[in-house]
Amino acid sequence: MDMNATGEPVMTHADPQVRVGVHIEQGTCVLTQGGTDFTAYHPWVEFAAPGEKPWTAVKVEFSATRPDGGSVGLTVDLLNDACDGPRDHVPNAIWKVVTLAATSAGDVGIRYTAPTS
Incomplete structure (x- = not known):
């Protein structure tokens, strides 16, 4: 890899x-959406901790396969419209994801050990 990097990156904690x-x-x-079944295979779950509040799951973005074999992305918003709690009627399978x-991710207290050089 031919790349250089400088600086001391600092993470902002305003809205992690x-x-x-x-x-x-x-x-x-x-x-199932609109009567069509999609087979999910790779979800991305977004967690946020706005305003120093506890971590919460915000949304899930699924990579899925359509019945014809094509790929599709589906997003499920997990927070209600006021963003102060979970959205009603989110299926249990999505909460399991x-x-x-x-x-x-270590319950979003992500644990990571940097490689030794």
């Missing part, structure tokens, strides 16, 4: 967000 992707086994989560993402 984290996107966590997980791979789920094809066929284990089927999303959120749980998988949160678990894989």
Whole structure:
């Protein structure tokens, strides 16, 4: 890799967000929209902690397969319109995806060890 970098990057904590992707086994989560079934295989869950509040899941963006085999992206907003709690009637399977993402990211207290040089 031919790249240089300088500086001391600083993260802003005004509105931190984290996107966590997980791979789920094809066929284990089927999303239905407008009477059409979509087979989800890779969701990205967005977590946010606005205004120093606790981390919360905001939305899930799914990569999915249409019945004809083509790819499609579907987004599920998890917060209600007032953004002060979960949206009503979000299916349990989607909350399980959120749980998988949160678990894989250390419950969004992401644990990471930098490589040694």
